[in-house]
Amino acid sequence: MPDHDSDSLLNRQTKRRRVDIGVKRTVGSTASSTAAATTDNIARAKAAIFSAMNSLSSHSHHGSDNDSMECSVVQPHGGPGVVSAGDSESKSNVLRKLLKRANSYEDAMMPFPGTTIISQLLKNNIAKNGGGPERGERGDRVESGFPGSGLSNASSDAPQEDACSNSSQDSTPQECLSPFGRPPGLATFDIERLNDEHLRAKRARVENIIRGMSHSPSVVVPAASRHERDHEMDGERDLELDCPPRQSQQQAPSSPRGGEVCSSSRENKRKQRLPQQQQQSFTQLVCQRKEQKQEERRQLKLQLEDMQKQLRQLQEKFFQIYDSTDDSEHTDLHNDIGNMSEDSPGRSDTGGDDRGGDDLRSDNEMADLDPGHFLDRARALLQEQALLADTEKPRRDGLSRNKGQGGPGSSMHAEGKQLAETLKQELNSAMTQVVDTVVKVFAKPPRPTPQQAFPPLSIPPERFPAAVNGDNPNFHTTNQRLQCFGDVIIPNPLDSFASMPGIPGPTNDQTEALPLVVRKTPSEHHHQSSAVGAHGGSHHPALHPSSLSASMGFSPPSFRHPFPLPLMGYPFQTPIGPPTVYPGKDRTSPDSMDLPRETTSLRTKMASGHHLGHHHRSCSPAHPGSTAESLSLSLIKSECSDLQDMADISPYSGSNIQEGLSPNHLKKAKLMFFYTRYPSSNMLKMFFSDVKFNRCITSQLIKWFSNFREFYYIQMEKFARQAINDGVTGAEEMSVSRDCELFRALNMHYNKANDFEVPDRFLEVAEITLREFFNAIVAGKDVDPSWKKAIYKVICKLDSEVPEIFKSPNCLQELLHDSRGILTNRFLLGCPMDSAL
DNA sequence: ATTCTGCCTG
DNA sequence: CAGGCAGAAT
Numbered sequence: 118m119p120d121h122d123s124d125s126l127l128n129r130q131t132k133r134r135r136v137d138i139g140v141k142r143t144v145g146s147t148a149s150s151t152a153a154a155t156t157d158n159i160a161r162a163k164a165a166i167f168s169a170m171n172s173l174s175s176h177s178h179h180g181s182d183n184d185s186m187e188c189s190v191v192q193p194h195g196g197p198g199v200v201s202a203g204d205s206e207s208k209s210n211v212l213r214k215l216l217k218r219a220n221s222y223e224d225a226m227m228p229f230p231g232t233t234i235i236s237q238l239l240k241n242n243i244a245k246n247g248g249g250p251e252r253g254e255r256g257d258r259v260e261s262g263f264p265g266s267g268l269s270n271a272s273s274d275a276p277q278e279d280a281c282s283n284s285s286q287d288s289t290p291q292e293c294l295s296p297f298g299r300p301p302g303l304a305t306f307d308i309e310r311l312n313d314e315h316l317r318a319k320r321a322r323v324e325n326i327i328r329g330m331s332h333s334p335s336v337v338v339p340a341a342s343r344h345e346r347d348h349e350m351d352g353e354r355d356l357e358l359d360c361p362p363r364q365s366q367q368q369a370p371s372s373p374r375g376g377e378v379c380s381s382s383r384e385n386k387r388k389q390r391l392p393q394q395q396q397q398s399f400t401q402l403v404c405q406r407k408e409q410k411q412e413e414r415r416q417l418k419l420q421l422e423d424m425q426k427q428l429r430q431l432q433e434k435f436f437q438i439y440d441s442t443d444d445s446e447h448t449d450l451h452n453d454i455g456n457m458s459e460d461s462p463g464r465s466d467t468g469g470d471d472r473g474g475d476d477l478r479s480d481n482e483m484a485d486l487d488p489g490h491f492l493d494r495a496r497a498l499l500q501e502q503a504l505l506a507d508t509e510k511p512r513r514d515g516l517s518r519n520k521g522q523g524g525p526g527s528s529m530h531a532e533g534k535q536l537a538e539t540l541k542q543e544l545n546s547a548m549t550q551v552v553d554t555v556v557k558v559f560a561k562p563p564r565p566t567p568q569q570a571f572p573p574l575s576i577p578p579e580r581f582p583a584a585v586n587g588d589n590p591n592f593h594t595t596n597q598r599l600q601c602f603g604d605v606i607i608p609n610p611l612d613s614f615a616s617m618p619g620i621p622g623p624t625n626d627q628t629e630a631l632p633l634v635v636r637k638t639p640s641e642h643h644h645q646s647s648a649v650g651a652h653g654g655s656h657h658p659a660l661h662p663s664s665l666s667a668s669m670g671f672s673p674p675s676f677r678h679p680f681p682l683p684l685m686g687y688p689f690q691t692p693i694g695p696p697t698v699y700p701g702k703d704r705t706s707p708d709s710m711d712l713p714r715e716t717t718s719l720r721t722k723m724a725s726g727h728h729l730g731h732h733h734r735s736c737s738p739a740h741p742g743s744t745a746e747s748l749s750l751s752l753i754k755s756e757c758s759d760l761q762d763m764a765d766i767s768p769y770s771g772s773n774i775q776e777g778l779s780p781n782h783l784k785k786a787k788l789m790f791f792y793t794r795y796p797s798s799n800m801l802k803m804f805f806s807d808v809k810f811n812r813c814i815t816s817q818l819i820k821w822f823s824n825f826r827e828f829y830y831i832q833m834e835k836f837a838r839q840a841i842n843d844g845v846t847g848a849e850e851m852s853v854s855r856d857c858e859l860f861r862a863l864n865m866h867y868n869k870a871n872d873f874e875v876p877d878r879f880l881e882v883a884e885i886t887l888r889e890f891f892n893a894i895v896a897g898k899d900v901d902p903s904w905k906k907a908i909y910k911v912i913c914k915l916d917s918e919v920p921e922i923f924k925s926p927n928c929l930q931e932l933l934h935d936s937r938g939i940l941t942n943r944f945l946l947g948c949p950m951d952s953a954l
Numbered sequence: 955a956t957t958c959t960g961c962c963t964g
Numbered sequence: 965c966a967g968g969c970a971g972a973a974t
Contacts, residue, residue: 798957815957819958823960905960
């Protein structure tokens with residue numbers, strides 16, 4: 118095909134010449150403009166949310182460092198103007214601020230771990246609230262009730278100053294600076310009374326809201342959020358609708374700066390899909406959860422510290438008592454006093470009651486002089502464990518006593534106990550270490566591998582001091598906490614992502630959402646199509662939110678995927694996995710044929726991502742494929758600099774609306790191409806109603822069709838030239854049938870599994886296209902760099918209506934009249950949740 | 955200024 | 965198939 122080659126060369130030379138036609142500009146414009154308006158509106162709110170989330174997440178990461186006030190960044194744009202907005206807006210702001218305060222208070226409250234944030238919050242509110250008399254005017258400005266904005270860290274941030282300055286206008290500086298600084302209700306008491314009723318009402322509202330949110334992730338979404346959700350749905354389906362007042366109000370706070378950030382960050386690349394969604398309510402939920410986690414974390418840390426202290430003390434005691442044992446175990450190195458003390462650090466300091474010399478001596482005696490003593494001890498221990506009476510060897514007991522063990526008459530008994538306890542303690546210590554590790558992982562982002570990072574405290578596996586009872590409570594508590602944590606942590610180990618350089622905070626926010634997602638995922642149309650290959654094992658839960666939750670329940674913790682995050686942004690129905698885990702050889706269904714490819718392509722982008730490789734490598738060697746996949750996905754999101762999109766991440770995507778395009782969507786798009794080559798963005802929205810549209814999604818879909826067209830026209834040109842080369846003289850001589858090579862090529866591309874009956878109309882269009890190309894080439898028009906333009910113009914008019922069935926999220930199943938995929942998937946995946954088709 | 959498109963490249 | 969780009973349309 119010399120011609121073609123030269124042609125492409127020509128094109129290349131004159132590149133950038135505008136070849137495209139006015140195609141679709143008209144149709145698309147309406148749609149796009151509408152869509153644009155909608156997204157734009159939403160965008161601001163998103164940006165706001167994003168920033169809030171971001172700040173929160175960063176807060177959580179550094180929280181342990183007591184950088185706590187980072188949370189104040191929550192509302193970068195939260196100037197005075199914000200406050201003046203509508204009712205709902207101020208409410209949301211108030212909430213945010215409340216949450217903010219909660220964070221601050223959390224630090225302050227540390228000594229009272231048991232206290233709830235809310236109660237403290239409210240108390241403080243009461244105490245402080247008198248500060249702003251004028252506040253009464255605006256009931257909604259509850260934030261004024263929290264003059265403690267600057268409370269935990271005055272230097273922390275500017276944003277906080279906003280709130281601070283706000284209140285300072287009305288109240289004294291002290292209020293602003295020191296929440297605890299002045300005795301509650303002194304001068305302000307009267308004032309407070311004036312506003313008492315009002316404040317009560319306010320508090321009640323706030324409390325209710327917070328309570329509702331804090332109850333559980335699954336909780337009923339507050340009215341506000343529900344509305345939002347509804348609105349979102351409306352927005353998707355009917356873009357013409359104006360935003361309800363609420364919406365616009367909510368957007369108000371974020372408008373200016375959110376937009377800026379958004380656009381600036383967007384400049385880098387056109388990024389990908391990022392799910393978009395709920396706004397205020399989500400933010401609130403996220404914040405709340407963050408708070409809760411943070412508090413838990415802190416408490417846990419405190420307890421751990423206590424435990425460690427106790428452990429040290431116990432250790433000391435232990436060394437005091439069991440020096441000999443330790444020594445003998447440790448070797449013969451310690452034959453004399455000096456060595457002993459060395460071996461047991463801290464012991465010399467604290468322990469030094471009476472035993473110093475005696476102990477040592479006894480050690481010597483035991484080791485050298487009286488080996489029998491040792492045996493006695495061991496026996497005693499055994500006896501203890503066997504619940505035998507220690508009276509068996511009164512004599513030896515006495516001996517040991519004489520030796521200076523210093524124990525009471527029941528030393529044997531005590532010893533046995535202690536040894537038993539020691540064993541327990543070892544287990545405990547292990548647990549402690551684990552807990553500690555976990556906590557650290559959470560607290561400090563830049564921690565690579567939790568596993569090895571055992572606390573320095575790490576007491577050698579030798580024996581630990583007998584666990585005094587006092588120790589146990591803590592231990593139990595810790596354990597319980599750990600378990601509780603587990604529920605939280607496991608679903609969103611994301612925090613570990615935080616440790617990765619390339620990953621921005623926002624990513625973590627998504628994590629937060631996970632638990633929520635899980636709950637809300639009825640998953641209606643999973644496994645629409647087939648696709649999946651063979652063994653269920655290949656499926657990775659991480660890519661399937663609902664299945665994730667489901668599998669979570671059934672899989673042992675160790676199998677839980679460490680990187681669930683990606684699901685948010687990606688595929689739901691994605692059968693994925695095969696390519697990652699299994700090279701794709703064992704794909705059985707014809708349908709699945711194209712899957713690997715799609716999957717691969719999906720992954721391609723991620724793979725192309727810069728930091729990808731080492732990231733997942735370092736992160737979870739255990740799950741190479743899946744990890745890579747999910748991580749990549751997360752990275753993609755991370756990379757997506759579009760703040761709006763980031764803000765779009767929401768936990769509510771579960772039900773019907775997906776936040777990303779799955780391979781099945783791609784498949785569907787391909788099938789749709791048989792009907793329409795130039796779908797408008799509006800049309801796409803209608804036909805992909807199960808996807809939450811944002812700019813990224815729209816762009817991607819458009820890009821898909823663009824790619825489809827590209828391939829289509831390339832094929833057309835190719836075959837046209839081929840026909841010419843073959844000596845065809847008239848366009849009429851050519852036809853496109855289902856048997857012809859051209860069709861096969863096309864079908865292979867768009868309908869690889871061949872499980873869809875290509876409409877005749879497509880054949881006609883293909884034929885027309887082919888002839889157009891043929892004629893154009895024959896006429897020598899291909900010398901014109903934009904010679905295809907005319908053809909495009911013709912072809913774009915040949916779009917036919919896409920059958921209604923394509924509007925159904927489940928259309929693939931119906932179109933492919935193949936339930937195999939569904940059943941297969943369900944079985945293979947062993948995911949009951951998915952049966953909720 | 956934004957959106958959409960096609961072209962080229964990987 | 966996606967990223968990046970440039971051009972055109974709005």
